[in-house]
Amino acid sequence: MKQFHLDVNQFLNTDIDLLEINNWEQLQEIKNGFVNYNNNYYMITDGLLKQATLIDNSVEFHVAAHALYEYSVVLVAEHDEIKGYLSVNEMLPQLVHHYQTLLSYFTTITKTSEASVTVINDKREVILWTEGAERIFSLPHEKIQGDDITNHFEEDKLAVTDALYRGQTLQQSHHLPRKNVFVLINTSPVYVNGKIVGAVASETDITSQVKLNRELMQASERIHRLEQNLQTLQPSDDPFREIKGQSPPLEHTKRMIEKLRYTDVSVLILGESGVGKELFAKAIHETRETKDSPFIAINCGAIPNALFESELFGYERGAFSGADQKGKKGKFELARNGTLFLDEIAEMPLDMQVKLLRVLQDKKYFAVGGSLEIQANFRVIAATNRDLDQLVEEGLFREDLYYRLNVVNLTIPPLRERKEDIVQLVHHFLYELSVRYHKPIPDLSPQFMNALLKHNWKGNVRELRNALERLVVFSNDGEAFMEDLPFLAKQESVPMNNESNGQPQTLQASMDLHERQLLIEALKRSDSNKQRCATDLGISRATLYNKLQKHNLE
Template structure:
């Protein structure tokens, strides 16, 4: 009740009011209520029981006392102006007591400033983090102790910027996570509140872990040169639940010779899975033959797959040539990008899988097909079947067992292990040891969507090692950071140059759309997180997206 007095009835029935208000006696004379006050009664203005305190204050402008009427017309209480002041002051003191207890109890650093940037609250956590006592800071401008350009709370104060778990470095030796919100009164910012959680130790530990992990990876590679791995799946990096589930399913098919269809976006590591299945299933000397169905012209596909006899066609090798099926004899044939296979070749491959025999181009001798088939694609084969671009019977031949490799954006917990693995690989290759990886880089890596998956991550890690000539990896070296920065600069320049004046409603909607697009991008499309960052409910976010045509 003390935290949200909504009606006059709640106020006069509250604990601070009971001792004084209960003594009031009301009587009615000729339709008017009076407060019994000796020889001189006090006129009472009447208000409903659910009237707000603001409405009661307006009533006091008409009379020195207020009577509270229930719906049945019965007076349930009354209060005079001095009693109201006393009750409100008591409620304010109670609220202050709760507020001070909360502030003293929390371990976090909490700072509150007013409109003039003066510090109004400075907790013990803030004293511990910033080594400044409450006596030194309270009532003083916060800019007196910190550089203004390093104070996120000022952005909140002046721009209404809301921050959630934002990484910040206010000093060279201090790293914190920030939550910040403006203090609003009558839709006007009158102050700002910021809480900081000290993560300096975690950052330092991360740096040490990175250095030690790099050394461990180097030693593992050295050991691997002299010790043959008994588990081919060790080459697949990552411990996320979704990836490990796929790995366990892949291990189950290693004991049989069934055809396996590996599904996943480009760059997720489909060929790595295929090689692991092959190595776990076949003898060490069994061949692993890979053919990319999207890289071979349709006219040459048949000869590449089946081989040809000498003189089979103009320009053919006079000795003839073995096809991929023959080269894969006793081992594994891996069809990469199987969805790109020409339709006429799909028919011929289906016959090979059914009959286990084939003919070379230009040959008359029947050859036996002795291989295990693994196929991979990043396309939606059922959709291609509906379009008539892929044979349904071949699809069922390939899809005996299917493995779906999750994209990197769905298993971001694997980024750290993959990152360390690739950084170590390239730092050893280029003889360029990495000494430092800033927390900003780590944050940017986790926020990126990775449309190119592991292949993109590997390329980014190589780029970072190439640019880190001093052994320090900086955020500016990230390719997507540079792109985002240029886009924001271009947008700013466009807004500066554009002098066209459009209707206000249109301009406001256009600006709102830009804000929502940016918030969604920074939240990786997570609408709940986006709504929290914007300080609105998820329902409000959905309504605005619908209104702006952003569904």
């Protein structure tokens, strides 16, 4: 923006020849030019003498302009050497051109930008109303331009007038200027010579995000209520009933969860996207809480930054512009005597990390806009698919919060490391999805199952379920087709060992071969140390020896 600032030098006329005059007779003989007569400066035009003054070229432009009010001409010097002069007659056309240039840039910027920008003067009259503002508020500029803004909005809901009257500045503030219109707003007063002459507001429409977030929260609460109702009807008290599989890595994870039964320590669940971290969080919750204890899940990556504090802490009525008059309980309160599950914890903004840490340390907090201290009584489980150690090193995640959450950590194994669970997962999902779509359960051939076992499943259990859902949807009278899963159809239909001689393998043979391969890899990782190998696989040493003997790997 430097090119738009007025500078003395850009208006300077350097065509000047200053004469040094010592007596009055010489001065009278000069018809045109600039003279220095006894340290007084004059401009002579057609014999007419006009007094001038001298300024330095480093002064602010308004100083030079003020000098031109008193003198017809202003001489400009640099380090006591006169470089040129300023005159009103020569500057006026240049100032007009400068103004026209500024106006052209300003007009083009406001037309090009999609942002909502509102500018009012000291009389609250709207002097700028961009197309972005028209879209958000469905109000054409012809109806509001030049009019008092309070004729179109309730004054107590106008943040821009607070900037005008009180000099208040807002940055990314959650605001409700009209019913059912949510925005993030920035406001600033406009100062001229220390006096407020207007105000500017810039708004970003977040109405759809707020409504979607509310719907997601409501849906989450409804699902939780249904789950609780379902649990009261189910006789099973097994906290792992929703976790399918019996592979050694999975059984090892279950045993670790069982050890948390009589504790209230914070737990950090690590694992790739799609491994089912929330299922394991619920298993931890059910392991150490009563049936009536709430399990409140919140996805930190799905909440706009401006809504984070009110979602966690809740707010009192009138806490901010547009707040629900009844107030709202936050997730801390909803999780009282239960578990708060913070999914995608790495996505939590740094300022909220500080506030969360304070709650976990002090066990108390205040609702937004509240004055009553609330006791925090909940257990915390956090989850992420990102490397928190790396984020801490990069300054993107607070180290003190990391240690507070990472009292116990569980790493959920990816599906490719527990492929023996795929068979049970497939049968479970096929049954569930067939019931949902009112279709016969597809009968998968050994070759089909073999292809599922060979696939890498980068998206883990979620990817497997989505693939099977597609399979059920396109199945025909209980018959599934490999071409409905293109990533499987591309796999070569070759035997998985050399003993099949081109004959189709049975499911048991495929599973045995996969188990043998897992044992080989585990032995390599442990340098054939049987105790370490058994620990890595989550099985006893005796079980390991039995399996090694079975596969001739002793």
